[in-house]
Amino acid sequence: xxxxxxxxxxxxxxxxxxxxxxxxxxxxxxxxxxxxxxxxxxxxxxxxxxxxxxxxxxxxxxxxxxxxxxxxxxxxxxxxxxxxxxxxxxxxxxxxxxxxxxxxxxxxxxxxxxxxxxxxxxxxxxxxxxxxxxxxxxxxxxxxxxxxxxxxxxxxxxxxxxxxxxxxxxxxxxxxxxxxxxxxxxxxxxxxxxxxxxxxxxxxxxxxxxxxxxxxxxxxxxxxxxxxxxxxxxxxxxxxxxxxxxxxxxxxxxxxxxxxxxxxxxxxxxxxxxxxxxxxxxxxxxxxxxxxxxxxxxxxxxxxxxxxxxxxxxxxxxxx
Numbered sequence: 001x002x003x004x005x006x007x008x009x010x011x012x013x014x015x016x017x018x019x020x021x022x023x024x025x026x027x028x029x030x031x032x033x034x035x036x037x038x039x040x041x042x043x044x045x046x047x048x049x050x051x052x053x054x055x056x057x058x059x060x061x062x063x064x065x066x067x068x069x070x071x072x073x074x075x076x077x078x079x080x081x082x083x084x085x086x087x088x089x090x091x092x093x094x095x096x097x098x099x100x101x102x103x104x105x106x107x108x109x110x111x112x113x114x115x116x117x118x119x120x121x122x123x124x125x126x127x128x129x130x131x132x133x134x135x136x137x138x139x140x141x142x143x144x145x146x147x148x149x150x151x152x153x154x155x156x157x158x159x160x161x162x163x164x165x166x167x168x169x170x171x172x173x174x175x176x177x178x179x180x181x182x183x184x185x186x187x188x189x190x191x192x193x194x195x196x197x198x199x200x201x202x203x204x205x206x207x208x209x210x211x212x213x214x215x216x217x218x219x220x221x222x223x224x225x226x227x228x229x230x231x232x233x234x235x236x237x238x239x240x241x242x243x244x245x246x247x248x249x250x251x252x253x254x255x256x257x258x259x260x261x262x263x264x265x266x267x268x269x270x271x272x273x274x275x276x277x278x279x280x281x282x283x284x285x286x287x288x289x290x291x292x293x294x295x296x297x298x299x300x301x302x303x304x305x306x307x308x309x310x311x312x313x314x315x316x317x318x319x320x
Contacts, residue, residue, distance in 0.1 A: 067091015190280025
């Protein structure tokens with residue numbers, strides 16, 4: 001088996017070189033082959049992943065060595081292929097990794113040891129997961145609009161200038177965003193699924209006054225905020241969290257609960273709604289760009305058409 005390690009050289013983990021050196025030493029002792037590819041710019045990880053998937057299919061595993069942006073690109077390169085993705089959380093936020101390794105306090109060394117990358121006894125389970133298809137692109141984690149996108153954008157800028165803050169940069173970014181009016185407009189027409197009966201129904205709003213709208217394949221984003229604690233990666237459905245336009249006084253008590261996965265329509269009645277979505281359309285009535293992102297990567301679409309892309313990606317999980 002060939003293992004293609006796609007490394008983002010500017011990803012956040014300061015121990016990355018030492019970690020990769022130790023993994024190289026392991027592969028010198030086993031029959032499996034280690035291939036290292038370093039990205040040089042945006043889009044490289046996607047192109048590299050697709051090239052190996054096309055050439056080797058299930059004869060290789062692509063290993064993401066970076067953060068959520070690297071995972072996002074590789075997922076786009078591997079979608080629909082036979083090649084599995086393994087995630088080594090070497091970035092700043094590592095939000096998708098929080099879901100698949102079931103912890104907000106990820107220890108990358110433990111992940112590496114669990115996969116057997118230090119002792120040469122490689123072990124893992126490969127399972128297919130869903131993706132979000134949006135305008136022909138793929139999202140592996142969360143697509144969101146509004147307040148959270150603004151926090152994500154500012155958080156990245158802060159993290160770039162103050163690397164010592166790590167994922168706390170996103171928490172720092174919240175305050176200046178909250179000082180502005182928390183009222184934005186968005187239109188949407190989405191197909192929802194009743195969680196009890198399984199029946200489909202439409203949810204439609206024109207120029208909805210909202211603060212944030214998160215459509216989730218996984219659970220965490222923005223450095224650990226949790227809009228969808230019960231999200232399932234292979235159920236053919238997406239969880240959503242929709243927060244109405246609100247005041248600073250209303251927002252402040254919501255922050256801690258939203259961070260811990262406890263903010264929902266029960267804990268904040270009249271301010272928030274939750275449910276399951278299969279597909280839909282989101283747009284701006286005036287044609288202006290949406291305040292939106294997928295997997296922390298901002299986009300400038302004025303309309304997004306999305307759907308669940310069921311079992312579109314093979315993912316390596318730690319063997320139970």
